[in-house]
Amino acid sequence: MNTATTRPVALVSGASSGFGAAIARHLARSGHRVVAAARRSERLAELVAEFPGQIHAVPLDVRERSAISALIANLPDDFANIDVLVNNAGLALGLEPAQRAELDDWQQMIETNCLGLVALTHAVLPSMVARNRGHVINIGSIAGEYPYPGGNVYGATKAFVEQFTLNLKADLLGTAVRVSNIEPGLSGGSEFSNVRFKGNDDKAAAVYAGTAPLTPDDIADTVDWLISRPAHVNINSISIMPVCQAPGALQVARKS
Template sequence: MNKIALITGATSGIGKATATKLAEIGYNLIITGRRGDRLTALEDELKAKGIQVLALQFDVRNQQEVHNAISNLPAEWQNIDILVNNAGLAVGTSPIQDGILDDWERMIDTNVKGLLYITHEVAPLMIKNEKGHIVNIASVAGKEVYPGGNVYCATKHAVDALSKAMRIDMLKHNIKVTNIAPGMVETEFSVVRYKGDQQAADNVYKGVTPLTGEDIADTIVFAVTRPAHICLNDIQIMPTAQASSRDVNRK
């Protein structure tokens, strides 16, 4: 019987790459996202790999939508083995005094509250089975701070802390928790952060070979396929050209 993985933010970037790689090793997948057209397209791609797929369209920021989606899972989809809390974003680069409140709300509601809403619904299903693995996608921004990163960094520091706390809370239930903190990953991340300014987004990676969504997906697959007695608590992964959020060797 195939294992089941639930991936939030599955329609692009790290989420999509993770869904693809887990499908390739035989996981059945619950994919979630806001964009219905992309979800449908991904569902078709994944099913072509010979696995079962359940696509759920909802916004992780909406607690009621999250509750309705997970509480109404068909019985055959409730034995979730892996939860990948991937949905997240950065918006804006303003210093704190110039911050746009809507940007702050979007980041806090997605990166922190959305992760909590999903985990609150899925963790009890894992506890019932006395097994599971929660993977939280954090960031180097959860390890340090940098100019213009204020609220985004705060949300990812929260993810880092929540991962540590979840590891302790889940310990007696035999549930693993892994925090993954990437450096520069070229996905839609910077386009969203710069609100569609493609040139500004491209400049982030200028002169550097950044990580890809596939690189992080490989790391996730490695973490979740370790033997039962091994849990990778915290993984920080960077491009070779990046030593910290501000130290980058551009060619």
């Protein structure tokens, strides 16, 4: 038997940096064959060079449904049966209150964080059910649980991810396919805040000043742990914060 083709296969979206790149590396080190998908193909080439023959790179914008269909249809045989789907592609844009937010930013977050995640899951899930094996891991956020000023649509998209995860689990009852949602809190070592503030490095750096945030490796470790649970165990949701963070008190506006 060809042991290369019997290794489990993982598909990681948003794999060019941050959480996605760390998850791809961790899974490759643990013996998975990894389909690394992201918009920036030059970043993916670095992963392929690091793990030759073990990582298959595919340029992908999850907002393009036809590109998702083409990805699944054109996977090499050794990567064709996805055992683990990590829906990591996502972003936050802006921190303005809703009345001053850009509608284009809202649309891009909804299309990426919700529609892109749904489309990729829809493409992969039938094969998992047919083979009665697999694990869908969604990267949500504590913003889906705890509102904060300026979180508006970003938080709403992550609340969608949490509820979609739970509803997937309800639909998959009677199968061996597992579904989990990871909700990170304050996280550094990625481009999240740089993207949110549209390249303003000073604003991005201020988010982490004086803190010890979560790292991409922390989230990758969590993915490893989820996958390694016994086959009969499904972890529905994991909410993770660094010790420097806690849920905030409800705010009250007072007249002077």
